[in-house]
Amino acid sequence: MDKQIGYGRWKAPADVMARAMARMRERERAGGPRxxxxxxxxxxxxxxxxxxxxxxxxxxxxxxxxxxxxxxxxxxxxxxxxxxxxxxxxxxxxxxxxxxxxxxxxxxxxxxxxxxxxxxxxxxxxxxxxxxxxxxxxxxxxxxxxxxxxxxxxxxxxxxxxxxxxxxxxxxxxTRQQVALDTKAWTPKGVVPLEVIEEVRETYPHEALLMELMLAWGLRVSEALGLRPHSSDTPNFLLVHRETKGGRWRKVPYMKDAQKAAYQRDVLNRCRQWAEKSRRLEMGYPKLTLQQARSRLYNVMAEIGVTLEQRGVVCHGLRHEFAGDMFFDITRHRPPSENGADSDWYKQNKTLVADAYQQVSEALGHWRREISSAYLGSPTKMSKAQRERMEQSMQLIAGNPDVKQGLVAAGVEQFWITGPAADGVLLRAGEAMQVAGRFQEGWTAENLKQVHEVLRAGVARPIQFVVSLEAQPQGETLEIFLDR
Structure with a gap:
């Protein structure tokens, strides 16, 4: 019996899909200059x-x-x-x-x-x-x-x-800078993608589905708009072959994580149902050119606040979110751009990391492994950048004699930088740097008030100060040695 792929009022015969896959393999083999x-x-x-x-x-x-x-x-x-x-x-x-x-x-x-x-x-x-x-x-x-x-x-x-x-x-x-020193993914910036998508769905269900395609499958905006889910849906991967960069076809696999894979399947099923409303069974806007469709989607994103100015993220960040999730799915570590593992771990797992970079690159539609660095960061460059950020954070306190003397005068015995800054993570604009201090015995609320005044007057960024009752706070710390 002739097998068919798809359902509804359009079905792709298996031989059509086979020919399409053969053409894709030819393109893959072509790789590089002709x-x-x-x-x-x-x-x-x-x-x-x-x-x-x-x-x-x-x-x-x-x-x-x-x-x-x-x-x-x-x-x-x-x-x-x-x-x-x-x-x-x-x-x-x-x-x-x-x-x-x-x-x-x-x-x-x-x-x-x-x-x-x-x-x-x-x-x-x-x-x-x-x-x-x-x-x-x-x-x-x-x-x-x-x-x-x-x-x-x-x-x-x-x-x-x-x-x-x-x-x-x-x-x-x-050489262009193609290494992400700071992730553009949403979650590390404190924005939960699914929460925003559900918020969007109340008013714009179509745009919410397009956002989910970017999140679940790593699609570009143009690819999400051009997707025909019935013809792209296969048992083991999503075939992306319309509106791709350079016309290059690719296969995006399901995640190994069962929950993530189930979400990918669910998104694709809902997209198939939505596409049934379209004469051409695609996810774009009827009667709009691709450029017009892109403009419409971006206008909706601006209206709901998905901009750098309002939420600190953009739509393309969902593709970065997918890249980070896929890297974690393969390695069980977050990517370097998210400070997911120390440099020693990367050195000990070079083969696994290289394979993850290659798989992510191919899933995103690139043919060079190093392109993944623009999404995932580089272990080498991230470790260097982290050290530089840690030194800059320490210099805010240690490089200011007035702050150090003010802390001593306020009765602070030990002082640490804690939280993300202690691990060299790039803080967002306006984000407070977390610090901790241990007072001498007998300290009072007046001492705490004095510390806040010293930090507010002497440090050129928001500071969140907490009192440590232990010899050293939990987690990563950078101690600032006070002059006495």
């Missing part, structure tokens, strides 16, 4: 140089018009018009900048690695451009050279950093 791109614009460049032998800008204009600009990853496709325009602007800017540093060229085939490295140094040292901007410009040059069959002119990774070091440009100057 070989067909290499040298694809060589003839177009030669013709442009022949027609305009001494005008590099006209050569570039003709080359861009005549040569397709394919995406290097994801499905085989042309990049968007906006991306194409930005690409051309960056290449034109590079030609102009070469003239500014006395390295003017007459023909685009004269461009070489020495000039590229000089441009990177100029952008970094003279123009003071950000690492992200410099990285984008180098990427545009790399794509150009790949199209004309000279892909080695702009090297990658370590080879690039070594070549740039000669010009005084460090890796940090051309």
């Amino acid at each position: 070989k067909a791109v290499i040298g694809s614009g060589k003839e177009a460049l030669a013709e442009a140089i022949r027609r305009y032998p001494n005008d590099p800008l006209r050569q570039l204009a003709m080359f861009l018009d005549a040569s397709p600009l394919p995406a290097l990853i994801g499905r085989a496709r042309e990049v968007s018009a906006k991306t194409r325009t930005n690409h051309g602007d960056m290449l034109r800017g590079a030609i102009g900048d070469l003239k500014a540093i006395n390295m003017k060229v007459q023909r685009l085939d004269q461009l070489n690695r020495r000039q590229v490295m000089a441009l990177a140094a100029y952008w970094t040292h003279e123009k003071g451009q950000t690492p992200g901007t410099v990285a984008n410009k180098l990427s545009a040059l790399r794509k150009f050279f790949t199209q004309v069959g000279r892909q080695d002119v702009v090297p990658k990774r370590e080879a690039l950093y070594e070549a740039l070091a000669v010009t005084g440009v460090s890796q940090q100057m051309v």
Whole structure:
């Protein structure tokens, strides 16, 4: 009997799903730049140089018009018009900048690695451009050279950093910050996702379901709006294949935790029921384009206060919440961005952590494991950042002689930083730093009042002070040694 997947008024035959999965596996195997791109614009460049032998800008204009600009990853496709325009602007800017540093060229085939490295140094040292901007410009040059069959002119990774070091440009100057030093997930910021979603459901049931798709399955806003749950629902995972970044399909698995998996199943079942109302069986808004649908959803989020200004979180944070939950589901530890385990644990479990990063990356729709660091943080960088935060917190007290002397005068015998700050956790704006103090015998309410006045006057952030009746408070502590 021919098996079918789905129910209701639309059913996907098993052979349709099988063909779809085969196409997805082909895309997965394709991973990375396509070989067909290499040298694809060589003839177009030669013709442009022949027609305009001494005008590099006209050569570039003709080359861009005549040569397709394919995406290097994801499905085989042309990049968007906006991306194409930005690409051309960056290449034109590079030609102009070469003239500014006395390295003017007459023909685009004269461009070489020495000039590229000089441009990177100029952008970094003279123009003071950000690492992200410099990285984008180098990427545009790399794509150009790949199209004309000279892909080695702009090297990658370590080879690039070594070549740039000669010009005084460090890796940090051309590398985007892709490590989350502070989580964007909701729960660590004191916002309970399901409580907010239930609040939203009272007035906006559709938007509440879209939020649950992001929370339960890690979908982007566009993916949630474009989802057709009947065709994406499989027994072991959710097939995400519409409105994805770069057109790249992916499989999002069920969590190992039974309760989490049950929630994922429940969300998907309710989405299937909701989609039955749509002629195309999808979760988006009828008669709205994707851009209009995104705007409508964001307007609702602003109305209910899901903004950085009002609640300290945004809709995309639900995707970060999913990433953290999946990392915990695999490792039983919260991710580095949430200070979920000490650095020794990460060192002892390198293989498990690496596997978790890879699985999270793939579930989120990325093909590089290191992209997960933008969601989960990095054990190495987090441990360094934690130490720096701990030192900064201690300096607020220890670096202020007036505060230390005031505490001693108020009868404080020992003083500690406690709570999240003692563990190097980044405190939110306006969040009080927790501290504790042990008084000398015979202290009174007047001593406590005096301590509050000293801290309020001398520390440039809110402080929550508690009296410790023990030799040392429970939990993590940083002791501030008082001068006597």
